Amino acid sequence: MVGRKQSVLERAVRVLSEQAAAASELVDEAVDAGLDGSHPLTVHAKMLRLELLKTKAALERELGRLVLDCSRCWRTVHWVSGLGVEPGHWAHAEPAPNHEPAV
Numbered sequence: 001m002v003g004r005k006q007s008v009l010e011r012a013v014r015v016l017s018e019q020a021a022a023a024s025e026l027v028d029e030a031v032d033a034g035l036d037g038s039h040p041l042t043v044h045a046k047m048l049r050l051e052l053l054k055t056k057a058a059l060e061r062e063l064g065r066l067v068l069d070c071s072r073c074w075r076t077v078h079w080v081s082g083l084g085v086e087p088g089h090w091a092h093a094e095p096a097p098n099h100e101p102a103v
Contacts, residue, residue, distance in 0.1 A: 002066065002068070005066075006063070006066055006068070006103070009059050009062055009063050010063065012059050013056055013059050013060055013063065013082075013087050013088065014087050016052050016053075016055055016056040016059065017056060017082065017085050017086065017087040019052050020049050020052040020053050020056060020084075020085040021085040023045055023046075023048045023049035023052060024049055024085055026045040026048075027042060027045045027046055027049065030042045030045060049085075053084070053085070056082075056087075057081070060079060060081040060082070060088050061081075063079035063081075063088065064078065064079045064081065066078075066079065067093075068090070068103045069103075070092060070101045070102055070103065071102045071103065072099055072101075072102045073092075073099070075092050075093070075094060076092070076093040076094065077090045077091060077092055077093060077101040077103055078090070078091065078093050079091075090103050
């Protein structure tokens with residue numbers, strides 16, 4: 001069951017990251033079009049981005065509660081939250097051989 005929960009949470013984080021990036025692009029386009037930060041379109045795009053990032057952060061906190069083992073080296077891995085619109089990733093909890101974690 002943990003594997004399915006992990007998969008669903010990871011997919012949701014990636015989708016939310018993409019949507020938050022799209023909202024950021026909308027904010028940038030509004031500013032480039034000459035709208036200031038207080039224009040209703042800009043404000044609503046910022047609010048949308050904020051809500052997406054809050055939801056992404058909540059899902060990443062849930063992923064952070066999972067402690068898994070790397071299937072290549074059997075060392076502990078954990079979720080490292082992404083900053084801003086970037087999705088997080090799995091990382092070894094202690095120094096590991098030169099490979100990406102495989103959970």
